[in-house]
Amino acid sequence: MKHLRFLNKYFYKYKWWIIPGIFFVVISNFFGVIPAQVIGHAFNLITENIQIYRLFNGFERATVIYDIFSYSLFYFGMLVLILYLLRGLFLFFMRQTIILMSRHIEFDMKNEIYAHYQKLSLGFYRRNNTGDLMNRATEDVNRVRMYVGPAIMYTINTAVLFILVIYAMFSVNVTLALWCLLPLPVLVLIIYFVNTLINQKSEQIQEQLSKLSSFVQERFSGIRVIKSYVREDYTKEIFAAESQGYKDNAMGLVKVQALFYPTMLLLVGLSTILTVYIGGIQVIDGAITPGNIAEFIVYVNQLTFPVTMLGWVTTLIQRASASQKRINEFLQLKPDITSKNTESARLKGNIKFEHVNFTYPDTGIQALRDVSFEIGQGQFIAIIGRTGSGKSTLANLIMRMYDIDSGNITVDGNPLKGLNLNNYRNQIGFVPQEVFLFSDTIKNNIAFGLDQVTDEEVSTAAKNAAVYHNIVDFEHKFETMLGERGITLSGGQKQRVSIARALIKEPALLVFDDCLSAVDTRTEEEILRNLSKIMKDKTSILIAHRISTIKNADKIIVLDQGKIIEQGNHEQLLQQNGAYAEMYQNQLLEEENQSL
Structure with missing residues (x-):
């Protein structure tokens, strides 16, 4: 239950739903126990009146006795009916408070999980599958709701009913009550041992369901690739294998439950047999009346449904605990990127990198090594380099999607980590590579x-x-x-x-991360002309592969294996006759070949 302690704050929040709900549970069970006593009195009345009727059989008073007998039965019948109607009314109120409360908690939990997900950094999403994240915010939350609603409702209902019924039993006859309740300790031991199995099976089911959701989400997203390579049958086989794993785990849980419920019913049936046998002995001894046996049988039958529900409730609690454990794993994660500054400063666009080093935490790949450069306000900066040279990493660091390992990044003279992150990003126009x-x-x-x-x-x-x-x-x-x-x-x-x-x-700062790769040359030129007008006196950073895209930049930074190997404008870099000049010559040759 330690994982479910997370929900205590919700119970406190909705305490004015729980308190009336508990009150309605007590009242409904009170009206559920009283009919057993009425039935006991009615049974005694029947046996006594049958004997009296036989004594006066053939006399005129027999008709009067019969009328009194009929009226008494009608009275007791109407009383039982009214009591059960009142019980049903308060059961309705109980569900309207506790079950509705569970829906409110479900709503709050989903919002809290979604809000927390958005605070976590990009590294979190690189490490976890989308399907698993979705499953924790939907399927797991739904299982927790079954705990805060039906499970708690039936648990309270069962506890109150047990107290009232046991009190009523002992007030009638202690010996008979003890014999009736004799199977209960055995039931407690069975529940104790079965709980462990249910918990293990529940965790396995949830993990397999997450894998299944991730697989389906990924395959549907890549359906064009699957169809292009004619791999429908192959993916279908994998899906069938994943589904088989989920089925096996679910069947394992069902088998445990299938053994659990009949065992409980057997124990309840044993209580009924003991009631009749021991009760008959007590009637012969004159300790109780026959009506008391009928009363006890009603009590035992009243306990039958809660006891059978106890297994279902146990399953709900264990599955909710397993789901809440999975939810807590992510809710306990702290975001890597935090911002406490609340000032809303206007972004000018002066950016400076000083000896920046960065390694991706999830892969261990060092993307940048001792990178230093400066971007002035209103400059058009281009970044170029081979695949994997660290171009997109620079864009992510400027956006502060990640924090650097060492070095320093300043924006308008202020450390990037000290800026109001929402205000800063809100002034940037970012076009990602994907x-x-x-x-x-x-x-x-x-x-x-x-x-x-x-x-x-x-x-x-x-x-x-x-x-x-x-x-x-x-x-x-x-x-x-x-x-x-x-x-x-x-x-x-x-x-x-x-x-x-x-x-x-x-935006005050525009970052294009190789977002013109699928655009033809003429359209690209049109976009760049428009950008020169829109971004006048504003900072622009353009990451590209084509030199034709960036040759008019104020400064071009050439990256290779995470290091800056050259920087300058187009003419200066050509004069250096280095890596940039080589790339330029290669692209000219490609264009000439294409024109031929």
Whole structure:
């Protein structure tokens, strides 16, 4: 239960739901126990009146006795009916408080988990599968809700009913009560040993379900690759194997439960047999009446449902504990990137790297080694280098997606770590290398970075990104719905929509991480011309592979294996006749070959 202590704060928050709920549980069970006593009195009445009726059989008073007998039975029957109606009414109130409370807690938990996920750094998402994250925020939370709702409700209900029933039993006859309750310790021992098995099986089921969710999510995201390589049957076999693992674990849990429930029913049945046998002896001895046996049988039957539910509740608690353990694993993680500064300073765009070293924490790959350079306000800076040279890492460090290992990064003379992160990022237009578009309209994708935006601003951003004419050719224009990850659009169109999303913010700093790779040369030139107007007196950082894209930059930084090997403008780098000049000559040869 230690993992479920996390939920105590929610119980305190909704204490005015729990307290009335417990009150309704007590009252409903009170009206559930009284009918047993009424039935006992009615049974005694029946036996006594049958004897009296036989004595007066054939006399005139027999009719009067029969009428009294009928009226008494009707009275007791109506009383039992009214008591059970009252019990049903308070059971309804009980569910309306405790079950509704569980839905509120479920809502709060999902919001808390989602909010916490957003605080965690990129490294967290690199280490964990999306399917597993989704499963913890949905399936695991749902299992916890079954604990805070039905499990707690039935546990309280069972505890209160046991107390009332046992008290009623002992008040009638101690000997008979002890014999009736004799199987209960055996039941407690069975629950104790079975709990461990249920907990183990529950954890295995949740882990396998997460693997299954991750597999499905990944395969559906890469469905085009699967179809291109005709690997549908292969992935189907893997899915069947993963499903078999989940099935085996689930069947293991079902087998434990299948043995658990009949055992409990057997013990309850044994209590009934003991009640009749020992009760009969007590009646012969004159210690109790026959009505008391009927009363005890009702008590035992009243305990049957809670006892059988006890196994189900135990399963719910164990599965909730396993799920809460998985939820707590991530909720206890602290974000690597934190920002305590609340000042909202205006970003100018002066950026300085001083002897920066960085190694990715999840892979151990050193991406940057002793990197030092400076970007002045209003400069157009280009970064170029071979694949894996550290270009995207620089962009991520400027955005402070990661913190550096050593060295120093300053922005406008202030340490990057000391800035108000939300305010800083809000003034940056960032276009990542891996373009991501949401399953929403084109308009909403472009306007994603702003709370309020006009249609004119969206159109202007689309024109500056050279994607306006493509959009207006669609039937629904800017209201066109995009498929998952923008699958409706071509690669170049997705890149340009992503660029429009950055430009509509009118950022003080613009970072393009190789986002023009799928754009043709003419469109690229148009975008760059528009950028020169929009970003006048503002800082721009462009990461690219094509030298034609960056040759007009104020400064070009050439990276190789995480180090800066050259920097300067286009002409200066050509005169150095180094790596940049070699790349330039190679690209000229490629263009000549393509033209031939």
